[in-house]
Amino acid sequence: MITIAVDCMGGDHGPRVTLPACMHFLNLHPDVQLILVGLPESMAGFAHVRAKVVLASEVVTMDDPLEVALRRKKDSSMRVAITQVKDGAAQAVVSAGNTGALMAISRYLLKTLDGIDRPAIAGQIPNAKGAATTVLDMGANVDCSAAHLLQFAVMGSALVSVLSGEENPSVGLLNIGEEAIKGNEVIKKAGELLRSAAKSGDLNFYGNVEGNDIFKGTADIVVCDGFVGNVALKASEGLAKMIVDFLKKEFSHNIFTKFAAITAYPVISALKKRMDHRRYNGGALLGLRGLVFKSHGSADEVAFGFALGRAYDAARNNLLDQVRVRIAHAAPLLSDSAVSPQAELVVTG
Amino acid sequence: MITIAVDCMGGDHGPRVTLPACMHFLNLHPDVQLILVGLPESMAGFAHVRAKVVLASEVVTMDDPLEVALRRKKDSSMRVAITQVKDGAAQAVVSAGNTGALMAISRYLLKTLDGIDRPAIAGQIPNAKGAATTVLDMGANVDCSAAHLLQFAVMGSALVSVLSGEENPSVGLLNIGEEAIKGNEVIKKAGELLRSAAKSGDLNFYGNVEGNDIFKGTADIVVCDGFVGNVALKASEGLAKMIVDFLKKEFSHNIFTKFAAITAYPVISALKKRMDHRRYNGGALLGLRGLVFKSHGSADEVAFGFALGRAYDAARNNLLDQVRVRIAHAAPLLSDSAVSPQAELVVTG
Incomplete structure (x- = not known):
């Protein structure tokens, strides 16, 4: 039970x-x-x-x-x-x-798990492969060090392998160019740590990815700091809303476009289903000594059901143990990369 | 001439x-x-x-x-x-x-203009108002201080007032929450500087905006560091491509959807036009002692023509003088907020 x-x-x-x-x-x-x-x-x-x-x-x-x-x-x-x-x-x-x-x-x-400085929020974004890209952090941490990004990558790998059954999911590092030379100091250092983690078998590092790769589904998991993750998510939500609103308005323009709306119904409805963020509701708060899932505040009954489903899948597949195992395996790297905590959004008690 | x-x-x-x-x-x-x-x-x-x-x-x-x-x-x-x-x-x-x-x-x-530490790239993103939101920086500076964001806001205001004729365009500060309390230290400090600049009549500060506001058209100008701006832009491009590809595939599914594609043609074509990034091609490199415009690398003839048009409009409306005037007016604030330069993507000669 x-x-x-x-x-x-x-x-x-x-x-x-x-x-x-x-x-x-x-x-x-x-x-x-x-x-x-x-x-x-x-x-x-x-x-x-x-x-x-x-x-x-x-x-x-x-x-x-x-x-x-x-x-x-x-x-x-x-x-x-x-x-x-x-x-x-x-x-x-x-x-x-x-x-x-x-x-x-x-x-x-x-409390947080041993080896984890800061919990992160992992969300899912539907991609062109018909699956979803897991992105973390979605907004819990506004400034992240390279070590934090490594921790996110390890925890995200545990989440995706447990929930999707993909044994060795790939991790992309969100950057502004695919070349390793680009990005700021934190990103460069994070790239080095992720390459080391790949060598030691702690994760499957794809390399740098860009904003569009989230939707291409280039990597199963994309790691970034919470500020960037939140902006990317909300910008995409804004664009999706603009497109849906535009189609609604244009299709109700006159008798011809209303007819078109009827004939195009199966296509538009398939698009809506693909873009339906309700199916991807339920962000995981990873790095805690317990499973916590966050539903979108505006969730309806269907969406809230999906968040319950994610919590259920995580619990029956022992996500917490899987995260612990992966962190323990990566412990030497995580302790090497440990840094002093920086300013963050979330205050502790 | x-x-x-x-x-x-x-x-x-x-x-x-x-x-x-x-x-x-x-x-x-x-x-x-x-x-x-x-x-x-x-x-x-x-x-x-x-x-x-x-x-x-x-x-x-x-x-x-x-x-x-x-x-x-x-x-x-x-x-x-x-x-x-x-x-x-x-x-x-x-x-x-x-x-x-x-x-x-x-x-x-x-060389850069007096009062400007770092040039920025200002791009346009089509919004739900049928206009475009000017976003800067789009990727020239991967780490920005609050003072840099203020400089971007002043330069962006000059650009938009010259190119759109909007005398006093509004500026939004990209953040992960509308409340002034959210965001990291740089963003909080930038918010203070922008409020001061609004008081001294240097710009029209709307307040904090979120990623979706870029597409809503909440503010005429959105300022952010180049890492965040680049990710938001590319994520949106990725989503737009995913939607267009999906519609193409679904409309060519069978004889019924192909018929639907014909009846829906005016609507889909209006959507394509609205989303056509070619119309918004031509990023301005602001903060230099000369007008420089960057066309998208993949630009076709139409798109490159739009970039030429932006350069032409900027030149005949004396954008450079307008930027200079605005910077001179904001000089007391800019010099108060001046900080030591940080790491950046662009090397100087």
Whole structure:
């Protein structure tokens, strides 16, 4: 039996989306138990033989400063849900709440794994191969050292090998040119570390990749600092939205284009499906002593279900052990490359 | 009469693209003279009453290290073309050659403007408003200080006000959250400088923007370091290509989708036009004592014509003077924020 804790209050829609998604997920997976955490009034109507409701008295909002989320709201649904993992009651936790707060509270309660300075957020971006490229960090760390990027590469390799079954997934280093000479000092140094890691059999280093390679699917995993990863993700979301909005407007222009919209429906609908970010919902917070998954705040029932699915797959395939094994194997390299911590987005408790 | 020097050998296609584009441009603009620089064998067939051919004996290739481009190939078409601007024979120069070499040689020959530490590349990205967002830096500087970002903002404002006629274009600071608290130390400091510049009337600061705002058209200008700008641009190019390839494949699937392609033709063709990066070809190298425009290396005749057009508009609207005026006005702020130079991609001679 796999047990997942769910922060039912997180996200733009809260229990209105999370509870139906949880009910559906329970009915799909007979080997799943859920621990549902939320305010008493929100949880009142929910009942399922494999669901346990745990009440919380507070909710972390999207605007809460980390300080408030971490130190004041000690009985928030987010914190109570993460505590289930800390206490061993659940193998993973899913929340659609405030990303910074989720990272900070997870880090405070669960602590980081040995050999990892900073947890990272690994997200999936659909690529031209019909698969998804795993990108990390997506925004937890705004300044990264070369050693951090190496840690991300090792953790990302564990994630992808566990979730996709690809034994030895390839890792690309995001840069502004394919030549090893390009990029800033951190990137150059990271390239050296990744080449060493490839030599010692710790990972499968493809080499430098550029922004377009994320969508080409050149490498299974792309590592970058959280600032760059976040900008690339949001820029792409912005472009995708622009294209979809443009097609909608143009197809509803007049009677001819409306007819065209009908005949082109299968194509446009296939495009929509391919671009549907809901299928790739569920970012993994890697590097913690526990499995934490972040759903997009705007997730609907379908999207939240995918985030639950990622947590479920990670838990039943022992992602945490796999990350530990890979980090242990890379330990000599990771300790050689260790540096003093730099400024970061996430405060620790 | 406006005189533009053209490096005819640059780009993936060289004279095969640049010469027909120049001929077309000359015929369109009776007030334009071109100084065409290239190898003797390439230039032999070209003749126009308002074109002067200047010969060069070497070509900078896409793979040439900066060292070679800058110090060895002293008679390259690129260098000879830039020299035309330095000597006052031309008001602007256009090249589709190696970006790093173009920046390095321009910087060495033309020098930077007073108050500017580092030139930047300003490119245009089509947005949902049917206009284009000007983004700088697109890749000349891989590490930027807050002072550099302020300089980019001032120069970008001059560029957009000259080329679009928008008197007081808005500037957004690329960040990973709209809140002023987010981002790394450089971004936070840059935010303070930009707010001061807005108070002193040096520019119209919108505030922080995120990656998707580039495509929304939230601000006329988006400033960021060259690493981030380059990744965002290339990621978006990659996504656009993925979508176009997907539509092509799906529309040629069977007889029904082929019929759909015909009825949907006006819509798809409007989308293609909107997304046509050729219309936005021609990045400005800002901060130099001369006007230098960079065409995309893969530019075809149409695209290269747009780059020529940008150089022409910049020259006849005295972009250089406008940049100088704005920098002089912002001088007190710029000198307050001056910092020691950091590592950068472009070497100086």
